Amino acid sequence: MDKKNMAFSLICIAVSLVFIFWIIPDNVPSSSLSGDIPSAALPTGMMCAVLVGGVAVLLEAVSGKKKKQEDEEDSGGEKLNPLRFAVILAVLIGYVLALDNIGFYVSTLCFLTLGLYYYNRPRLSLVKTALISVIFLACVFLLFEKGLVVYMPRGLLF
Numbered sequence: 080m081d082k083k084n085m086a087f088s089l090i091c092i093a094v095s096l097v098f099i100f101w102i103i104p105d106n107v108p109s110s111s112l113s114g115d116i117p118s119a120a121l122p123t124g125m126m127c128a129v130l131v132g133g134v135a136v137l138l139e140a141v142s143g144k145k146k147k148q149e150d151e152e153d154s155g156g157e158k159l160n161p162l163r164f165a166v167i168l169a170v171l172i173g174y175v176l177a178l179d180n181i182g183f184y185v186s187t188l189c190f191l192t193l194g195l196y197y198y199n200r201p202r203l204s205l206v207k208t209a210l211i212s213v214i215f216l217a218c219v220f221l222l223f224e225k226g227l228v229v230y231m232p233r234g235l236l237f
Contacts, residue, residue, distance in 0.1 A: 182234025
């Protein structure tokens with residue numbers, strides 16, 4: 080039994096259940112149009128994927144079967160690092176909770192910059208990753224707010 084993977088999977092399962100049954104229903108508004116896809120569909124689907132992944136890792140940890148060679152070949156020699164996954168999951172939770180308070184653009188800028196800086200392989204400077212994030216957000220702003228007239232959530236800052 081792999082205790083590290085078991086603990087990691089239990090954390091993923093617990094976090095996804097909290098999001099599915101508590102945070103998403105309380106914080107995501109329902110759609111006012113009939114026949115419309117509810118706005119909670121995407122975050123709920125993503126948390127269901129985390130739940131399924133957590134259950135799969137739990138089952139593998141309990142069964143004791145390991146496929147090290149297959150996993151290394153599939154990931155190009157890199158193994159899944161639970162700590163890195165937990166860090167990005169914590170940042171993602173912070174991002175979702177910050178959307179209402181500080182707004183879409185500021186929280187997305189912080190999330191993208193930290194995510195890109197944390198995960199990039201050829202180390203780019205923090206300034207370059209922030210510039211990439213700003214360019215991406217400018218494209219999102221032009222496409223959604225100017226082109227499609229769909230306004231992103233506003234917060235205290237923007």
